[in-house]
Amino acid sequence: MRKLCVAVLVFMLIGSGVAQAHQPVVLLDSDTTAAKGPLLTDGTVSYAIRASFTKSGQKKAFRAQLNAGDALSVQYLIVDKKPENALRTSALPRLVITSPTGTSVTVNLNERVKFYEPFSKVNYLYLSRYSAVAKAGVYSFTITSKGKAEITVAVGDKEIAGEVLRGTKPTPTSTTSPTPTPTPSASTSGYTMAQVKANNSAKSCWAVIDGFVYNLTTWINSHPGGAGAIVSLCGTDATAAFKYQHANQGKPAAKLDSFRLGALSQ
Structure with missing residues (x-):
């Protein structure tokens, strides 16, 4: 009976879309500030923000819109392979989250938990998971490198289509779009x-x-x-x-x- 219950639970999770992957967003070299970076119009929708750096001192940033009382859910991950998994924590980029009121939080890298993402077939390491009750407005996320590295910042947990x-x-204008x-x-x-x-x-x-x-x-x-x-x-x-x-x-x-x-x- 216990095995049957477990099987039913797994089926329900798969059928509900819980196992779906985060929607990818790649930060560009021009996304040096939150204002220049992409805006996630609903920060509760699941996104995987990917940032790569070639040297120390580089910045990449993005924004997320949240309503008062929303769940702010953020995870800091790296791919579980060299050179990323060989870097010391002190050598990885710093992530700072700034609320609509101007309060900033530096994400503390305090864990190293393996995570396999079945849709992209990639092994990751969770380095931090941060959650809070959101205030209404736009949150800014600024990533500052300390050397060559690539990281993924996962935001939100709703597996539905989102807008960036x-x-x-x-x-809106009356101009007709050119025909492809x-x-x-x-x-x-x-x-x-x-x-x-x-x-x-x-x-x-x-x-x-x-x-x-x-x-x-x-x-x-x-x-x-x-x-x-x-x-x-x-x-x-x-x-x-x-x-x-x-x-x-x-x-x-x-x-x-x-x-x-x-x-x-x-």
Whole structure:
């Protein structure tokens, strides 16, 4: 009877989506402050924020919107392989969380628990888990490196599709979006980065990959890796993030052709 109960519980957990992976968001080199970094519009939705550094003193940051009384849930993880798992705790990046009222907390790296993520098939180490009752407003997360390293900051625990914004929210206009074409535009002007940044949500999702602009809006709900994987690219130069997400595929850009709008103007 006990074995049956355990089996039923496992089935319920899998069926409820508890085991789903966090939606990936890769911080860019330009995300040097929270204001410049991506905004998680709902900080209770699960995200995996990935930050890589090449030397000491580099900063990367992001923001998360929370309502009063929400659960603020943050985990600090590294991949369980060299060189990351060989670094001393004192050599790993520092994570500071700043509340909407200006109060700051430095995350203390106080554990080293193994964790296997079955969807990406990656072994991680939990180095810290922080939780608190949120105040209403935007929380800032600033990561400062102490040397070459890569870390993952997991935020939120709701396994549902979330929205990630970069820059300012786009203002609705009457202008019709250009129709996607299978080949790059022959125009010498092409599309500007300002146009890409203005289309930074699930309602209108443009991204730059390898020098070309793509309208990924219709791909969001049909992407096999989940809607969050595409939404995290909206409004950005997503070259590095796209290649990171599809590192195990032989031709990661093969499915992009039908979404291409044209070349990015220089």
